[in-house]
Amino acid sequence: MADTFSTHPGQDPTVQDLLAARPALSMHAIDGLVFEDVPLNAIADALGTPTWVMGARTLRTRYHRLDRAMRDAGLDVDIHFAVKANDHLAVLKILRAQGAGADVVSGGELRRAMAAGIPANEIVFSGVGKTRAEMELALHHGIARINVESAEELELLSAAAVACGRTAPVALRINPDVDAGTHAKITTGLAGNKFGIPYDRAVDLYARAASLPGIHAAGIAVHIGSQIERMQPYRAAYARVAELVRAIRARGLGVEVIDCGGGLGISYRHETEGAPEALAHAIRTELGDLGTRLEIEPGRWLAGPAGLLLSTVVLRKRGYDGMPPFIVLDAAMNDLARPSLYDAWHGIIPLSARDAVAPAEQVHVVGPVCESGDTFGHDRTLPRLHDGARVALLDTGAYGMVMSSTYNARAMAAQVLVDGARWDVIRARQKIETLWECDIIPETLTRPAGAE
Ligand SMILES: Cc1ncc(COP(=O)(O)O)c(C=O)c1O
Numbered sequence: 063m064a065d066t067f068s069t070h071p072g073q074d075p076t077v078q079d080l081l082a083a084r085p086a087l088s089m090h091a092i093d094g095l096v097f098e099d100v101p102l103n104a105i106a107d108a109l110g111t112p113t114w115v116m117g118a119r120t121l122r123t124r125y126h127r128l129d130r131a132m133r134d135a136g137l138d139v140d141i142h143f144a145v146k147a148n149d150h151l152a153v154l155k156i157l158r159a160q161g162a163g164a165d166v167v168s169g170g171e172l173r174r175a176m177a178a179g180i181p182a183n184e185i186v187f188s189g190v191g192k193t194r195a196e197m198e199l200a201l202h203h204g205i206a207r208i209n210v211e212s213a214e215e216l217e218l219l220s221a222a223a224v225a226c227g228r229t230a231p232v233a234l235r236i237n238p239d240v241d242a243g244t245h246a247k248i249t250t251g252l253a254g255n256k257f258g259i260p261y262d263r264a265v266d267l268y269a270r271a272a273s274l275p276g277i278h279a280a281g282i283a284v285h286i287g288s289q290i291e292r293m294q295p296y297r298a299a300y301a302r303v304a305e306l307v308r309a310i311r312a313r314g315l316g317v318e319v320i321d322c323g324g325g326l327g328i329s330y331r332h333e334t335e336g337a338p339e340a341l342a343h344a345i346r347t348e349l350g351d352l353g354t355r356l357e358i359e360p361g362r363w364l365a366g367p368a369g370l371l372l373s374t375v376v377l378r379k380r381g382y383d384g385m386p387p388f389i390v391l392d393a394a395m396n397d398l399a400r401p402s403l404y405d406a407w408h409g410i411i412p413l414s415a416r417d418a419v420a421p422a423e424q425v426h427v428v429g430p431v432c433e434s435g436d437t438f439g440h441d442r443t444l445p446r447l448h449d450g451a452r453v454a455l456l457d458t459g460a461y462g463m464v465m466s467s468t469y470n471a472r473a474m475a476a477q478v479l480v481d482g483a484r485w486d487v488i489r490a491r492q493k494i495e496t497l498w499e500c501d502i503i504p505e506t507l508t509r510p511a512g513a514e
Pocket residue numbers: 144147165188189250285287288289323324325326359360361362363460
């Protein structure tokens with residue numbers, strides 16, 4: 063955890079270290095940095111920067127590893143991709159083609175997932191504040207399940223389902239009060255977090271769910287946080303779920319499904335990537351003998367390493383009084399928000415082979431936005447970068463473009479999909495005029511000066 067989120071201590075991996083850990087990336091003398099089989103300079107030449115790049119082959123490879131890990135453990139687990147991590151229709155279509163369903167947290171995500179061809183009966187609706195309209199939308203389309211996060215929400219859902227003549231298949235998302243050992247802003251399974259139903263109220267609430275009109279009490283869901291590196295928190299949470307399933311069944315109620323959540327971490331810096339095989343083992347050990355259907359809802363593990371953000375050095379600014387220089391990029395916190403939000407560490411690699419072997423120096427890497435927090439790395443050891451040099455920010459396929467904004471009137475960056483040796487633009491760079499196309503000027507401001 064300290065590695066992923068701290069910007070200061072420890073030695074940075076070198077360019078060679080970063081490349082060695084990422085099979086989809088390679089450095090070539092003439093072509094420079096190549097992702098899958100596409101030289102990234104070709105994309106930057108054609109589209110400029112900042113530009114997001116997703117790798118289709120990488121996505122497929124990762125999905126298959128996860129799926130195989132579950133099968134090899136003797137488990138039949140439905141994989142629902144957490145759409146919040148990357149909601150691009152092309153990404154969803156690729157994962158769907160491999161067999162993925164979806165986990166969504168808003169009506170918008172539900173509609174995106176369906177637009178990408180994922181049927182509603184393979185979509186689970188999670189989230190702490192679903193509106194009545196969102197519930198109705200989900201029920202109308204025949205959602206596979208709604209994960210309910212509170213007693214209050216359960217009552218609202220019952221009323222919504224009765225009103226539209228539907229039965230809502232429900233899992234109660236419990237809060238197991240387990241520390242996932244991750245950053246405070248992305249932990250979700252502690253009793254004080256807003257997520258889930260307090261563990262000690264879950265059995266009674268399940269009984270209530272089973273008695274309510276319009277509700278089919280189908281199971282239990284748990285999700286304890288994101289970027290989880292160790293299996294122990296998973297095992298602790300699953301052990302609590304198993305205990306709960308037994309207690310519910312002892313009341314004569316049925317539990318058909320357990321949603322085991324997402325959260326598996328990746329290696330941004332020095333961390334060991336969460337192993338799907340270890341997760342499968344934890345699920346089998348703790349939950350495998352309960353005879354329920356099993357599901358997982360990973361986001362980051364599938365999409366994170368499948369994405370990059372290309373950027374160009376606008377200028378080098380000399381540091382104050384011998385302090386490290388600032389490398390100012392054309393990408394900013396409005397594009398990639400993770401470093402400013404969580405002090406997240408993302409690898410940075412020059413696109414040119416020659417730049418990649420320049421002598422290393424200590425720098426601060428920043429964006430041009432008017433916030434001191436618009437910083438991609440403090441005291442980073444990087445090959446010396448000149449004005450105009452291009453870099454790739456690594457592992458930005460999850461919680462990257464989806465968290466972009468247009469702060470400082472910066473247009474949303476273009477996006478490209480690489481698939482082996484082929485690449486396609488999958489989102490055009492936003493036209494700057496569209497930033498104000500929804501602004502409405504009150505008529506009083508359009509009258510000529512002095513006219514009343
Ligand atoms: C309910 C739920 N499911 C799945 C996820 C996906 O998490 P991750 O991207 O860490 O796998 C999240 C995000 O933390 C979540 O809140």
